[in-house]
Amino acid sequence: MNSGELAKQAGVSRDTLRHYEKKGVLARPRRARNGYREYPAAALERVRLIQQAIKVGFTLDELAQVFKERDNGKAPCLRVRRLAAEKLSDIEARLQEMLAIRDALQSLLTDWDARLKQTRAGEPAALLESLAKTALPIQEKSSQLSRTWLRARKGRKVDHD
Numbered sequence: 001m002n003s004g005e006l007a008k009q010a011g012v013s014r015d016t017l018r019h020y021e022k023k024g025v026l027a028r029p030r031r032a033r034n035g036y037r038e039y040p041a042a043a044l045e046r047v048r049l050i051q052q053a054i055k056v057g058f059t060l061d062e063l064a065q066v067f068k069e070r071d072n073g074k075a076p077c078l079r080v081r082r083l084a085a086e087k088l089s090d091i092e093a094r095l096q097e098m099l100a101i102r103d104a105l106q107s108l109l110t111d112w113d114a115r116l117k118q119t120r121a122g123e124p125a126a127l128l129e130s131l132a133k134t135a136l137p138i139q140e141k142s143s144q145l146s147r148t149w150l151r152a153r154k155g156r157k158v159d160h161d
Contacts, residue, residue, distance in 0.1 A: 001044075003037045005031075010047040017047070024064035025050050057087035104136045 003014045010017075017037075026046055029037040053063055056114035062083055069076040111134075112127050117127040 001041070002032075003039065006039045006043055006047065009044055010051070012047060012051070020047065020050060023060040025060055025067055036147065056084070057090070064148070090153050107136065 001009075002019055002158070007014045007017055018040075021028050026043065029039045029043065032038050047090065050060075050063060054060070066080055066083075067078045069079070099112065108131075115125045115130070146147070
């Protein structure tokens with residue numbers, strides 16, 4: 001099938017297919033006489049696999065390494081399992097961070113509601129300024145973890161401390 005057909009069936013763009021090829025998670029297809037890419041039927045399953053793996057947190061670089069091992073006759077199952085366990089651990093850490101942020105925001109809103117009740121209409125209550133005097137239970141390292149995770153989910157380069 002050509003790239004347009006594959007892209008449509010997989011629910012991705014042609015640019016995504018080219019990106020997958022560049023990253024090494026999708027084999028480069030043969031070219032027809034007219035120069036169009038011609039993918040084997042198995043490419044659809046590979047693209048669907050990639051999409052599902054991305055949804056649970058795998059990066060394209062991780063998938064490329066796993067596929068390379070597998071294509072070289074190795075069984076990367078333990079590596080895949082370890083990577084998935086790391087993803088779960090990261091999610092659990094982010095959940096704890098999000099719960100702390102939720103609790104902090106609930107407390108902050110209660111404080112701001114009290115400030116607003118004591119402030120005359122049209123006068124500033126200095127809500128944002130109060131943040132500078134508030135000790136939030138959110139650690140900079142935790143917030144950085146979330147930003148790193150979000151960049152990884154978007155396929156951007158991830159910095160590690």
